[in-house]
Amino acid sequence: MNHFQYKNGVLYCEDLPVSEIAAEVGTPFYLYSKATLVRHFKAFDSSFEDIDHLTCFAVKSCSNIGILSLFAGLGGGADIVSGGELYRALQAGIDPKRIIYSGVGKRADELHYGLKAGILLFNVESEQELYRLNEVAAELGVKAPVSFRVNPDVDPKTHAYISTGLAKNKFGIPIVEAAELYEQAAGMENIKVLGVSCHIGSQLTLISPFIEALRKIKDFVKRLEEKGIGIQYIDLGGGVGIIYDDEEPPHPQEYAKDIKAELADLEATLIFEPGRVIVGNAGIMVTEVQYTKSNRGGEKEKHFVVVDAGMNDLTRPSLYDAYHGVQPVVEKSGGRKIVDIVGPICETGDFIAKDREFPEVSQGDLLAVMSAGAYGFTMASNYNSRPRVAEVMVSGKEFAVIRERETVESLIQGESIPEFTGES
Ligand SMILES: Cc1ncc(COP(=O)(O)O)c(C=O)c1O
Numbered sequence: 001m002n003h004f005q006y007k008n009g010v011l012y013c014e015d016l017p018v019s020e021i022a023a024e025v026g027t028p029f030y031l032y033s034k035a036t037l038v039r040h041f042k043a044f045d046s047s048f049e050d051i052d053h054l055t056c057f058a059v060k061s062c063s064n065i066g067i068l069s070l071f072a073g074l075g076g077g078a079d080i081v082s083g084g085e086l087y088r089a090l091q092a093g094i095d096p097k098r099i100i101y102s103g104v105g106k107r108a109d110e111l112h113y114g115l116k117a118g119i120l121l122f123n124v125e126s127e128q129e130l131y132r133l134n135e136v137a138a139e140l141g142v143k144a145p146v147s148f149r150v151n152p153d154v155d156p157k158t159h160a161y162i163s164t165g166l167a168k169n170k171f172g173i174p175i176v177e178a179a180e181l182y183e184q185a186a187g188m189e190n191i192k193v194l195g196v197s198c199h200i201g202s203q204l205t206l207i208s209p210f211i212e213a214l215r216k217i218k219d220f221v222k223r224l225e226e227k228g229i230g231i232q233y234i235d236l237g238g239g240v241g242i243i244y245d246d247e248e249p250p251h252p253q254e255y256a257k258d259i260k261a262e263l264a265d266l267e268a269t270l271i272f273e274p275g276r277v278i279v280g281n282a283g284i285m286v287t288e289v290q291y292t293k294s295n296r297g298g299e300k301e302k303h304f305v306v307v308d309a310g311m312n313d314l315t316r317p318s319l320y321d322a323y324h325g326v327q328p329v330v331e332k333s334g335g336r337k338i339v340d341i342v343g344p345i346c347e348t349g350d351f352i353a354k355d356r357e358f359p360e361v362s363q364g365d366l367l368a369v370m371s372a373g374a375y376g377f378t379m380a381s382n383y384n385s386r387p388r389v390a391e392v393m394v395s396g397k398e399f400a401v402i403r404e405r406e407t408v409e410s411l412i413q414g415e416s417i418p419e420f421t422g423e424s
Contacts, residue, residue: 001036001039002033002036002281002282003033003035003036003394004018004033004036004284004368004370006331009330009331010329010330010331011327011329011330011368013031013033013284013394013399014033014034014035014394014395014396014397015396015397016394016396016397016398016399018031018284018286018329018366018368019329019330019366021286021392021394021399022286022288022329022366025390025392025401025405026390026405027286027287027288027308027309027366027389028285028286028287028288028307028308028309028313028389029285029286029389029390029391029392029405030283030284030285030286030372030373030376030377030389030390030391030392031283031284031285031286031391031392031393031394032062032067032279032282032283032373032391032392032393032394032402033282033283033393033394034070034393034394034395035395035396036281036282037067037070037071037278037279037282038070038074040277040278040279040281040282041055041057041070041071041074041076041278042074043251043252043253044240044252044272044274044277044278045074045075045076047252047253047255047256047257048256048260048270048272050260051260051263051270052268052269052270053269053270053271053272054077054098054120054269054270054271054272055075055076055077055272055274056076056077056078056079056098056099056100056271056272056273057071057076057077057078057079057273057274057275057278058079058238058273058274058275058276059078059079059080059081059085059088059089059275060079060080060081060085060275060375060378061238061275061276061278061279061280061374061375061378062275062279062283062373062374062375062376062377062378063085063088063378064377064391064402064403065088065091065092065402066391066393066400066402066403067279067393067402068088068089068092068093068094069092069093071094071278072092072093072094072095073093076094076098077094077095077098077099077100077120078094078098078099078100079099079100079102079238079273079275080099080100080101080102080103081101081102081103082103082110083107083109083110083113083114086099086101086110086113086114086117086119090117096117096118096119096120097118097119097120098120099114099117099119099120100119100120100121100122100123100147100197100235100271100273101114101119101121101122101123102123102125102149102197102199102273103123103125104125104126104129104170104171106122106129106132106133108132108135108136111132111133111136111137111144112136112139112140115136115137115140115142115144116140119145120145121145121146121147121194121195121197121233121235121271122144122145122146122147123147123148123149123197123235124146124147124148124149124173124185125148125149125171125172125173126173127173127181127184130146130148130181130184130185130188130191133146133190133191134188134189134190134191135190137190137191138189138190142190143190143191143192144190144191144192145192145194146185146191146192146193146194146195147194147195147196147197147233147235148172148173148178148181148182148185148193148195148196148197149171149172149173149197149198149199150172150173150174150175150178150196150197150198150217150220151169151171151172151173151174151175151198152175152198152200152212152213152216152217153174153175154200154209154212154213154216155209156200156201156204156209156239157204157205157206157209158201158202158203158204158205158239158241159203159320159322171199172198175216175217175220178220179220179223179224179227182224182227182229183227183229186228186229193229193231194231194232194233195231195232195233195234195235195268195271196217196220196221196224196231196233196234196235197233197234197235197236197237197271198213198217198235198236198237199235199236199237199238199239199273200213200237200239201239202238202239202241202275202276203239203241203242203276204239204240204241204249205241205247205248205249205250206250207250207254207255207258210236210239210255210258210259211258211259211262213236214236214259214262214263215262217234217236218262218263218266221234221266221268231268232268232269233268233269233270233271234263234266234268234269234270234271235270235271235272235273236259236270236271236272236273237272237273238272238273238274238275238276238277239274240252240255240274240276240277241276241277242276242277242280242281242371242374243281243371244280244322244323244324244325244370244371245323245325249277252277275374275375276374276375278374279373279374280371280373280374281370281371281373282373283371283372283373283374283376283377284368284369284370284371284372284373285309285313285314285368285369285372285376285389286329286366286367286368286369287307287308287309287313287352287366287367287369288307288308288364288365288366288367289305289306289307289361289362289363289364289365289366289367290306290307290308290344290363291304291306291363292304292305292306292361292362292363293306302340303337303338303339303340304339304340304341304342305339305340305341305342305358305361305367306342306343306344307341307342307343307344307352307367308343308344309343309352309369309389310343310344310345310350310383310384310386311343311345311347311349311350311351311383312343312345312380312381312382312383312384312386312388313343313380313386313388313389314352314369314372314376314379314380315375315379315380315381316375316376316379317351317352317353317354318347318349318350318351319379323353324352324353324369324370324371324372325369325370325371326341326352326353326356326358326367326368326369326370327367327368327370328359328361328365328366328367328368329365329366329367329368330365330366331359332359332360332361332365333359334359334360335359335360336357336358336359336360337357337358337360338355338356338357338358339353339355339356339358340353340354340355340356341353341356341358341367344384344386345383345384345386346384352369377389377391377403382406382411385408385411387405387406387407387408387410387411388405388406389405389406390403390404390405391403
């Protein structure tokens with residue numbers, strides 16, 4: 001359930017008509033509902049309230065500090081994948097002891113930053129990373145808290161680009177080889193082995209792959225215990241899917257029930273790294289129709305609705321061929337046509353929806369691109385020298401711009417025209 005609903009044919013975000021916000025901030029923009037963000041965070045987190053757990057929101061899915069601070073206030077932690085995300089999490093007031101650091105390519109300066117900040121865990125993804133972390137920790141005279149991200153070789157049955165737990169994916173350490181690394185780590189001066197982690201993919205609509213991975217992890221933890229290596233944290237990553245179209249993902253409570261049943265005999269703090277399931281349906285992107293046109297070619301006439309948001313603003317349709325619902329902000333009663341809803345970018349792959357049956361719209365109409373809260377703004381770029389759009393949060397009848405629209409001046413910030421001497 002989210003707080004984007006029509007009242008008398010007009011789309012509202014909580015108690016505010018979307019068109020009123022558009023009139024003040026211009027288009028395109030991302031719009032988040034505070035009540036939905038809170039509701040979804042609590043729906044996930046409270047499903048595990050009866051066990052020792054930590055919900056570390058996946059910052060990569062939506063990283064605005066206005067949103068991160070909301071989760072910090074609800075007791076949430078953060079799953080980060082870069083020094084930049086660590087900075088954001090700390091600025092948003094997230095307790096470093098609730099921050100875990102994932103990712104295959106952490107640089108030495110990023111490890112240094114994480115150690116200085118005193119984060120809870122580094123999810124180490126390779127032997128070389130372990131050695132580097134040990135060195136950086138030695139320089140600082142501390143012990144680095146470590147979990148290894150193991151790759152359980154489980155098919156999450158999701159899009160290939162967001163599948164991460166198969167042996168052929170770059171992520172983690174093959175579970176069959178990981179025990180050896182734990183033994184090495186246990187003997188290292190500046191490493192403190194605390195956990196096991198895994199994340200098998202994103203937008204999963206089945207619980208079974210999570211359970212398959214968990215069973216492998218359980219066996220693995222038992223093997224480690226036999227070797228005298230105790231595990232305090234088991235991190236199951238993120239990945240619970242949402243409804244974009246007609247998917248039937250599990251409710252967080254169902255997911256939690258099955259996970260808890262599997263874990264009954266293990267004593268460890270559970271860590272989760274949910275992103276999409278919390279923010280995906282808590283945000284939309286609002287865009288304005290610029291032109292409508294029809295191209296006649298061959299037998300078919302093709303209709304286009306050209307809007308002012310492009311693949312640089314919302315990449316998912318172009319990158320993953322992902323589906324997003326698109327709705328006029330003011331309901332239309334006229335005829336319907338099959339259209340492509342496309343952006344202004346100079347790429348044929350720049351589209352928001354393809355071959356979609358859509359009401360007839362005209363120049364100036366506002367459209368809402370639904371379920372855009374996750375991997376929406378965070379994946380935006382300046383391609384075609386387009387300033388990134390504004391982000392807005394609504395609470396009841398109030399709204400706040402939580403990120404200003406970039407300007408053309410900000411586009412060239414840090415750039416310069418070099419003045420070479422010509423002597424060399
Ligand atoms: C390591 C890790 N944790 C958590 C997530 C969040 O996944 P989701 O947004 O599907 O919950 C991701 C996303 O790819 C990830 O790579």
